[in-house]
Amino acid sequence: MFFSRYRNRQPASGTKKNQNEPIDPSLDQLFSYIKQEFSESPDFVIRTFSAGNNNETRFGIIYLECLVDEKVIDEWVIKSLTLASGLLPKEFDDEALSFDMVKNRALSIGKIAILETKEKIIKSIISGNAVLVGAGWKKAISCSTASEKSRPISEPTAQSVIRGPLDSFTESIKVNLSLIRRRIRSPHLKVKSLDLGHFTHTKIFVLHIEGIANPKIVKDVLKRLKEIDIDSVLESGYIESFLEEKTFTPFPTVLTLGRPDDICGNLMDGRVAILVDNTPFALVVPSSFRHLFMASEDYYQRYDIASFLRLVRFVSFFVSLVLPSLYVALITHHPQMLPTSLLINLSAQRENVPIPTLFEAIIMELMFEVIREAGIRAPRVLSTAITIVGAIVLGQTAVSAGLVTPAMVIVVAITGLASFVNPSYELAITARLIRFVMMILAATFGLLGITLGLVVMISHMNSLSSFGVPYLEPFSPLNLKAWGDTFIRLPLWMIRKRPADLHPLKKNMIAKYRLRNGRPSKEEDGSG
Amino acid sequence: MRLNGKKLRLIQLGIIMCLTFPISGCWNYFELNELSFVTAIGYDQGSHYPYRLTFQVMNPNNMVQQPIGGSGKGGSPITVYTGEGNNIIEAIQNASNKISRHMNFSHTQIIVIGEALARKGIATIFDVKERSMEGRINVPILIARGTTAENVISALTPLDQIPAYNLAQKVLITEGTPSKALNLIENDVVSILSTPGIDLVLSGVELSNNGKKATEQQSFQSTSPPLLAISKMGLFKKDKLVSWINNSAAIGTIFLLDKMKHGTFSINCKNKPSKVAIQINYSKTKVEASMVHGTPTFHITVRTNGDIKETECPLNLEDPKVLNMLGKQSAKKIGEFIQSAIHAAKQVKTDVFGFGQAIHRASPQSWNKLKNHWDDLFTKAKVNLDIFVNITDSGLRKKPYEFK
Numbered sequence: 001m002f003f004s005r006y007r008n009r010q011p012a013s014g015t016k017k018n019q020n021e022p023i024d025p026s027l028d029q030l031f032s033y034i035k036q037e038f039s040e041s042p043d044f045v046i047r048t049f050s051a052g053n054n055n056e057t058r059f060g061i062i063y064l065e066c067l068v069d070e071k072v073i074d075e076w077v078i079k080s081l082t083l084a085s086g087l088l089p090k091e092f093d094d095e096a097l098s099f100d101m102v103k104n105r106a107l108s109i110g111k112i113a114i115l116e117t118k119e120k121i122i123k124s125i126i127s128g129n130a131v132l133v134g135a136g137w138k139k140a141i142s143c144s145t146a147s148e149k150s151r152p153i154s155e156p157t158a159q160s161v162i163r164g165p166l167d168s169f170t171e172s173i174k175v176n177l178s179l180i181r182r183r184i185r186s187p188h189l190k191v192k193s194l195d196l197g198h199f200t201h202t203k204i205f206v207l208h209i210e211g212i213a214n215p216k217i218v219k220d221v222l223k224r225l226k227e228i229d230i231d232s233v234l235e236s237g238y239i240e241s242f243l244e245e246k247t248f249t250p251f252p253t254v255l256t257l258g259r260p261d262d263i264c265g266n267l268m269d270g271r272v273a274i275l276v277d278n279t280p281f282a283l284v285v286p287s288s289f290r291h292l293f294m295a296s297e298d299y300y301q302r303y304d305i306a307s308f309l310r311l312v313r314f315v316s317f318f319v320s321l322v323l324p325s326l327y328v329a330l331i332t333h334h335p336q337m338l339p340t341s342l343l344i345n346l347s348a349q350r351e352n353v354p355i356p357t358l359f360e361a362i363i364m365e366l367m368f369e370v371i372r373e374a375g376i377r378a379p380r381v382l383s384t385a386i387t388i389v390g391a392i393v394l395g396q397t398a399v400s401a402g403l404v405t406p407a408m409v410i411v412v413a414i415t416g417l418a419s420f421v422n423p424s425y426e427l428a429i430t431a432r433l434i435r436f437v438m439m440i441l442a443a444t445f446g447l448l449g450i451t452l453g454l455v456v457m458i459s460h461m462n463s464l465s466s467f468g469v470p471y472l473e474p475f476s477p478l479n480l481k482a483w484g485d486t487f488i489r490l491p492l493w494m495i496r497k498r499p500a501d502l503h504p505l506k507k508n509m510i511a512k513y514r515l516r517n518g519r520p521s522k523e524e525d526g527s528g
Numbered sequence: 529m530r531l532n533g534k535k536l537r538l539i540q541l542g543i544i545m546c547l548t549f550p551i552s553g554c555w556n557y558f559e560l561n562e563l564s565f566v567t568a569i570g571y572d573q574g575s576h577y578p579y580r581l582t583f584q585v586m587n588p589n590n591m592v593q594q595p596i597g598g599s600g601k602g603g604s605p606i607t608v609y610t611g612e613g614n615n616i617i618e619a620i621q622n623a624s625n626k627i628s629r630h631m632n633f634s635h636t637q638i639i640v641i642g643e644a645l646a647r648k649g650i651a652t653i654f655d656v657k658e659r660s661m662e663g664r665i666n667v668p669i670l671i672a673r674g675t676t677a678e679n680v681i682s683a684l685t686p687l688d689q690i691p692a693y694n695l696a697q698k699v700l701i702t703e704g705t706p707s708k709a710l711n712l713i714e715n716d717v718v719s720i721l722s723t724p725g726i727d728l729v730l731s732g733v734e735l736s737n738n739g740k741k742a743t744e745q746q747s748f749q750s751t752s753p754p755l756l757a758i759s760k761m762g763l764f765k766k767d768k769l770v771s772w773i774n775n776s777a778a779i780g781t782i783f784l785l786d787k788m789k790h791g792t793f794s795i796n797c798k799n800k801p802s803k804v805a806i807q808i809n810y811s812k813t814k815v816e817a818s819m820v821h822g823t824p825t826f827h828i829t830v831r832t833n834g835d836i837k838e839t840e841c842p843l844n845l846e847d848p849k850v851l852n853m854l855g856k857q858s859a860k861k862i863g864e865f866i867q868s869a870i871h872a873a874k875q876v877k878t879d880v881f882g883f884g885q886a887i888h889r890a891s892p893q894s895w896n897k898l899k900n901h902w903d904d905l906f907t908k909a910k911v912n913l914d915i916f917v918n919i920t921d922s923g924l925r926k927k928p929y930e931f932k
Contacts, residue, residue: 335563352589
């Protein structure tokens with residue numbers, strides 16, 4: 001049991017000591033115990049009533065007002081119980097037999113569960129269920145009455161597309177699962193449920209597709225999730241760090257996605273998705289470096305523009321990584337490498353600027369980060385004001401005051417824009433962090449420093465892996481077949497195979513196609 | 529402290545990274561506003577010292593359209609500094625006394641050598657450039673004809689704000705379409721000076737003042753400002769300038785050096801005084817050397833394609849026979865150019881065409897025998913010409929205008 005370590009550390013915890021205690025047959029005893037557990041919270045409700053032929057059998061319904069849909073309780077539990085019990089045979093009044101009667105014939109609610117311990121009653125109440133107890137029962141019935149109050153499904157804010165579905169995950173895990181189930185209508189979509197967090201009891205679903213995903217990876221994911229011993233899980237980020245194989249790296253090895261179609265595509269590739277309740281983002285493992293450059297839209301658009309956009313993304317990543325440092329290196333160490341006319345222009349700009357180029361670059365980059373962060377954190381009403389202040393102060397005034405060169409503003413702006421190109425926000429963060437190191441290296445060693453930085457960066461990336469998949473996967477180890485879906489995206493019938501590094505059970509995603517008269521046509525034997 | 533593999537590797541990596549400190553040879557942090565970029569260098573004879581160097585340094589502030597708030601003074605786009613010394617490096621250092629910034633030679637566009645110094649010898653001035661890490665060896669070199677390099681370097685130019693850039697472009701343009709100059713870069717010059725069997729020929733630059741001062745910006749307010757023009761070619765014997773050649777000798781030299789690109793010449797049509805202008809669009813020259821009875825003999829093959837650019841006489845240009853006839857006349861003309869070039873070179877006994885090298889390539893043994901008195905032998909050299917000109921095109925029009 002993964003609670004054991006926790007219990008040993010904190011034996012005094014109130015909710016844990018009665019874990020296996022059976023339910024008291026006496027209702028009053030049970031009520032007082034539960035009341036004590038909830039310390040008489042204002043939203044805690046115990047509704048007692050009598051039913052049966054002679055109105056002699058006592059029942060109690062216990063629930064938390066704020067979590068349940070009271071209409072459901074009124075309509076489908078209390079009403080049906082009181083009405084139906086009158087029509088039931090005499091045995092109903094017998095305490096020993098009444099439990100089965102109620103369960104089988106009187107309750108008209110869909111999902112129920114039988115609870116046998118007090119601990120489970122408490123847990124069920126917290127989950128938003130109403131627990132039905134009867135005098136003399138040794139079991140309790142948990143009725144699924146939780147109210148599904150969730151935000152409506154809206155357009156994705158973090159990963160928007162032009163062509164493609166416009167729904168995105170919400171905070172409700174059930175809605176999120178339904179969005180995936182609606183896309184993969186197959187019983188092979190397997191969902192394993194977990195509970196994480198000693199206090200939050202956050203629901204976690206681990207999804208994979210049986211027959212495609214490698215069972216070793218699924219097993220590994222489940223094992224690592226079960227090993228997590230944590231008090232609270234408020235967002236998927238809490239468990240993300242437990243799924244990484246190396247923590248001290250700026251590169252994300254777990255992919256975070258907010259779009260159900262993205263998740264489905266990854267599931268179909270043979271990856272494992274992890275949904276966390278109250279999180280509109282799902283995690284996907286294993287994830288490699290090239291994976292961060294792929295958007296679901298790549299597969300919806302035609303292959304030519306998709307390939308072009310992939311290239312743009314790779315170039316932009318490189319630009320957002322090294323452009324400021326290249327500028328610093330060329331200006332301060334290698335002016336001989338600039339064309340003379342450009343040099344004249346740049347040196348005229350630098351003529352009256354009092355700040356050294358390196359600090360100019362760092363200050364401007366930091367200012368850009370500040371504006372970016374302010375734009376996110378500030379109340380929505382103020383965001384226009386921030387944009388105006390940022391644009392005017394940085395773009396215009398700093399230049400006209402002679403504090404920074406216009407070229408530097410251009411460099412920072414291009415860098416900023418380039419970092420927004422990637423579909424993965426995490427990758428932009430990576431580039432943002434490494435950029436500063438690169439700038440310092442460039443100012444100390446020039447181009448040699450940038451080369452050194454890149455060498456160290458790539459060798460570090462080479463040491464990373466995610467659930468056994470090397471991070472630089474199609475480049476190192478070299479797998480030329482996967483290059484058709486890396487820098488470019490070939491037409492789907494040319495890719496055909498799932499990423500080999502995931503070791504999927506079903507290797508082909510498209511049966512064999514052959515170009516006949518310029519059109520792909522299916523061969524007779526082409527399956528699997 | 530015990531070191532396990534990982535720690536050891538980290539320390540090793542640290543040491544390797546520290547080793548990069550000394551190997552970074554170009555560790556040279558300078559802000560752009562701490563550098564002064566030398567765009568042209570002029571070499572002259574000094575008044576008290578053997579060398580007088582002139583540096584054209586750009587003032588970027590006065591060159592670019594000013595960024596908002598910048599303080600444009602509207603001054604001259606360049607400043608000229610001079611320094612004298614017993615050797616080049618001393619002259620550079622004497623000049624840098626006068627500049628507030630570190631001189632950077634990596635953007636030098638052109639090198640000009642004054643005629644007086646060129647006549648005295650130029651071999652010594654390239655050593656320092658070849659040794660220094662900064663600076664390039666692909667800088668074109670010109671001789672200031674009839675003036676000092678300082679005057680040329682100090683002159684402002686219209687169109688281009690940096691006169692050095694202007695001059696470098698002029699050499700390129702002149703070498704291209706009119707093919708009246710040679711664009712020899714420093715590397716070529718050094719290699720010619722150090723190779724036996726070939727002598728140097730460099731293009732000249734002239735200052736035509738138009739009666740105005742070329743160093744003042746006011747002169748450039750008018751439509752006919754003072755100009756720098758590429759003109760004539762200087763023949764060198766060893767490293768000393770000996771004479772200037774022009775026109776047909778210059779064109780012949782360019783043919784012999786196989787540098788002809790798009791030169792233009794005119795031929796008489798039939799026996800009338802009116803002319804036909806031919807522009808070359810392709811030309812290939814081959815020089816084959818042999819020793820005939822102790823006389824060096826050179827067989828020169830020229831294959832040229834030309835277009836008719838202008839005609840004053842009524843020729844039927846649709847007739848291939850007429851074109852053939854024009855081709856033969858052109859070949860004769862090119863032969864005249866080549867003969868006059870060889871004549872000019874023989875007069876000063878300088879083998880700028882590399883005939884000696886051709887003999888060296890053809891028969892190294894005989895070259896070894898005659899290399900010591902090659903100067904005299906060169907004047908006796910015989911030349912056989914085999915020139916063929918193919919007239920390919922007469923432009924958009926076939927028949928010329930027929931005037932009443």
